[in-house]
Amino acid sequence: MMIETNRLALRPYNTGDFDAYLDMVSDPNVVRFLGGQPMPEEDAWNRLLRYAGHWALFDFGMFAVFDRFTGRFIGETGVADFHRGLGQNFDGVGEAAWVFTSESQGRGYAYEAAMAALRWYSSSANRQRTVCLIAPDNQPSLILAAKLGYVPFGNVVYRGGPLVTLERTLLD
Known part of the structure; x- marks a missing residue:
């Protein structure tokens, strides 16, 4: 599975992506806004394996995102079932997510990649609604979510912090 945009290539993670992934999630x-602490190596490895499991079990998940011209890893985006226990309006619905390296932020990559992933998910999984979870202080991510068509529908406390729940629904 590969998605290409004008500037980016998106594909499911593999174990060869680990070092680049670890570098990204080790950057303060x-x-x-993702727990506030660099991710330990073991946790990063387990998350990479969880992402592979999503693809194996659900045929969708998180994509590793690369610059098409340099081949450099620049982040991740996709839709997953993280099973967070946040209720029927959230759980069981595809949850969109995006995280990008410091060096790639502010260049429109996150929008380009997330939109491509959302279009793919909507057409391949035939699902029209997705949700996302964002810290209220994470203005860049909230702005991106709005640009992608997400609107807030509630607030929750998750792992000790307040978060905004957002949804995106495509209408025919």
Whole structure:
């Protein structure tokens, strides 16, 4: 499975992506809204394996995102079932997510990649509604979510922090 845009290539993770993934989730600037602490190597490895499991069990999941021209890893996006226990309006619905390296932020890559992943998910999984979960202080991500068509529908406390729940529904 590969998705290409004008500038990007998206594909499911493989174990060869681990070092680049670990570098991204070890960057304090990247994880400031994702728990606030660099991810330990073991947790990063387990997350990469979880992503592979999504693809194996559901035929959708998180994509590793690469610059098409340099081949450099720049982040991730996709839709997954993270089974967070946040209720029927959230759980069981595809949850969109995106995380990009510090160096790639501010260049429109996240929008380009997330939109491609959402279009693919909507057509391949035949699902029209997705949700996402964003820290209220994460203005860049909230702006991106709005640009992607997400609107807030609630607030939750998850893992000790307040988060905004958002949804995107495609209408025929």
